[in-house]
Amino acid sequence: MNVKTNNNLKCTVALAALEHVDDPEIGLNVVDLGLIYEVNFDETEKKITCIMTLTTEFCPMGESISENARNAVQQVFPEYLIDLNLTFDPSWNPEMISEEGRKFLGR
Amino acid sequence: MIITDSIKTTSYKVVLPFYIYAAFAFLLSAILLLTSSSAFTDHYFQPHILAITHLMALGWGTMIILGASHQLVPVLIEGKLYSNALAYTSFILAGIGIPLLVYGFYVFNMHNPAKWGGRFILLSIIAYLINLGVSMSRSKKENIHALFVFTSVLWLFLTGALGLALVYNFTYNMFPHDSLHYLPLHVHAGVIGWFLMLIIGVGSRLIPMFLISKYTNTKLLKWIFVLINGALISYIMIFYFIKITEVILLPWLMLFTGIALFMYYCYSAFKHRIRKQVDEPMKVSLLAVMLIMIPLVLLLIAIVSAAIFSQEDIALSLSYGFLIFFGWITAIILGMTFKTLPFIVWNKVYHKRSGIGKTPNPKDLFSNTVFKLMSVAYIAGLLLFVIGSLMIHLLLIQCGAVLILAAASLYVFNVLKVVTHKPQQ
Numbered sequence: 001m002n003v004k005t006n007n008n009l010k011c012t013v014a015l016a017a018l019e020h021v022d023d024p025e026i027g028l029n030v031v032d033l034g035l036i037y038e039v040n041f042d043e044t045e046k047k048i049t050c051i052m053t054l055t056t057e058f059c060p061m062g063e064s065i066s067e068n069a070r071n072a073v074q075q076v077f078p079e080y081l082i083d084l085n086l087t088f089d090p091s092w093n094p095e096m097i098s099e100e101g102r103k104f105l106g107r
Numbered sequence: 108m109i110i111t112d113s114i115k116t117t118s119y120k121v122v123l124p125f126y127i128y129a130a131f132a133f134l135l136s137a138i139l140l141l142t143s144s145s146a147f148t149d150h151y152f153q154p155h156i157l158a159i160t161h162l163m164a165l166g167w168g169t170m171i172i173l174g175a176s177h178q179l180v181p182v183l184i185e186g187k188l189y190s191n192a193l194a195y196t197s198f199i200l201a202g203i204g205i206p207l208l209v210y211g212f213y214v215f216n217m218h219n220p221a222k223w224g225g226r227f228i229l230l231s232i233i234a235y236l237i238n239l240g241v242s243m244s245r246s247k248k249e250n251i252h253a254l255f256v257f258t259s260v261l262w263l264f265l266t267g268a269l270g271l272a273l274v275y276n277f278t279y280n281m282f283p284h285d286s287l288h289y290l291p292l293h294v295h296a297g298v299i300g301w302f303l304m305l306i307i308g309v310g311s312r313l314i315p316m317f318l319i320s321k322y323t324n325t326k327l328l329k330w331i332f333v334l335i336n337g338a339l340i341s342y343i344m345i346f347y348f349i350k351i352t353e354v355i356l357l358p359w360l361m362l363f364t365g366i367a368l369f370m371y372y373c374y375s376a377f378k379h380r381i382r383k384q385v386d387e388p389m390k391v392s393l394l395a396v397m398l399i400m401i402p403l404v405l406l407l408i409a410i411v412s413a414a415i416f417s418q419e420d421i422a423l424s425l426s427y428g429f430l431i432f433f434g435w436i437t438a439i440i441l442g443m444t445f446k447t448l449p450f451i452v453w454n455k456v457y458h459k460r461s462g463i464g465k466t467p468n469p470k471d472l473f474s475n476t477v478f479k480l481m482s483v484a485y486i487a488g489l490l491l492f493v494i495g496s497l498m499i500h501l502l503l504i505q506c507g508a509v510l511i512l513a514a515a516s517l518y519v520f521n522v523l524k525v526v527t528h529k530p531q532q
Contacts, residue, residue: 024453024469026319026382056316058181060450064458094321094381105319106383 003031004038010077011039014048017076021068024061028104030069034096037087039073047081048073053092062086117177119455121194123526125174126448128202130522132166133437137515139213140433140492141508147492148499151425152287158213163432164297165228166205169263171440172305173197173235175447176256180239183312184253186246193238200231208274217277225271232267236260251328255308258336262300269293292343298431299339299362303399306439307331307369310396314373317389317446318380327372334365352414359407366399386470387478391442398438402430426496433511434489441485441518445473448525456530472528473521481521485514 005011018036019029030036030052038051050073054062070084136159143155177194181187188194204227211221239260243253270293273286282289315322338361345354373396405427412420453469492507
């Protein structure tokens with residue numbers, strides 16, 4: 001797991017919340033799946049910018065997964081505005097799955 | 108690059124009618140299979156068998172594939188579906204045309220409504236072809252999967268156009284020979300050009316995706332594309348211009364090699380998968396990939412037997428056709444339905460509740476026990492029916508038909524369970 005951030009402490013809290021957001025098809029959370037690329041905090045504007053991807057572009061479950069991720073971060077940081085962006089550069093590949101995720105999938 | 112519109116997928120309202128229509132077409136086909144069992148001890152070119160074949164090929168196979176592809180084409184081409192209106196048009200036209208055509212065959216009246224049925228179906232294919240073509244032209248990326256899908260729809264158009272011409276040929280003598288003479292072209296353009304090409308195009312993308320496999324091999328897929336299209340084109344040339352039965356072994360060999368390479372592709376994806384546990388629908392889908400080989404072996408026996416005895420083995424041809432429609436195509440649909448439909452419905456029901464409270468898993472929307480029972484009834488029914496039709500044994504055929512009807516009923520039960528799912532509090 002290699003998530004870029006400008007605030008390690010708060011990022012840990014955000015990622016802990018995102019660990020409750022699963023890809024419904026795979027059953028693994030978006031953090032261990034490697035879908036979260038960046039979580040940055042703007043303290044002056046009280047804004048969190050989250051950059052994530054999906055396992056495939058135009059994924060039929062994409063809207064639900066990203067909405068779920070936004071709600072999860074909002075619940076732990078209610079005073080912040082959540083700006084969630086999707087990117088496919090770089091596109092996701094199975095190498096991005098964390099060690100924990102691999103254990104889960106190989107059980 | 109930040110993208111914001113890549114999460115908009117095709118509306119469930121477009122896709123669900125295709126699934127529901129197909130489920131009932133499968134059930135009706137299974138009922139007709141049982142009530143017309145005695146027809147399967149005779150020649151295949153007769154009203155009830157033609158009606159069942161077209162209901163299976165169009166009402167079941169084509170309708171569900173069109174439905175699923177409206178949802179999956181954006182994933183394949185990495186671009187949005189061009190028009191929901193064209194998708195609805197395609198559904199309505201096919202939805203009206205199929206029962207008209209099937210009724211025409213069942214009572215063997217090749218005037219109206221069979222002709223209107225054929226016209227509606229052809230217009231439905233044109234609507235889908237336009238929708239797919241424009242969607243692909245607007246997509247920023249080119250890929251081999253999309254090429255398979257687009258080529259398959261071109262073959263579907265050819266199959267539909269020839270099919271309609273054959274319906275006319277019953278009353279107007281459009282061709283120098285009777286319609287039975289042209290049947291192999293119509294059947295193989297549909298089965299190999301439409302179903303096989305499309306299933307390989309979609310399967311080569313979805314199977315590694317569902318298995319979370321690192322395996323990808325575009326070069327191999329290009330070879331498969333060339334071999335299968337080459338087999339079909341050379342078959343048409345040989346059958347209609349060279350007319351030497353033995354030479355048909357050449358396209359058979361190309362087809363066999365293409366399918367064997369696709370099986371190798373699926374095996375490699377399976378071998379390199381990260382997701383070790385394979386769920387039931389995926390197991391049935393992988394079984395379906397292997398099932399392609401059985402009709403292919405029967406086809407080889409039929410070619411060799413025709414070359415030696417200079418006449419067609421009717422029981423073999425019947426079993427060959429049955430294994431394609433009720434075997435391979437049905438198996439892949441039975442599996443893939445429950446890899447796609449629960450997710451479409453889950454998205455519809457729980458989309459707005461994402462992240463707010465606990466939601467069930469999409470896999471919980473259907474009964475896995477019913478799915479397993481369906482799979483057992485289906486495999487047993489398929490085996491009994493094929494053995495019965497090869498041995499020309501009516502009781503075995505009837506027992507097989509009863510089990511297939513049971514499988515179809517369980518399938519419809521599970522589909523209705525999914526589509527009528529209400530949000531849990």
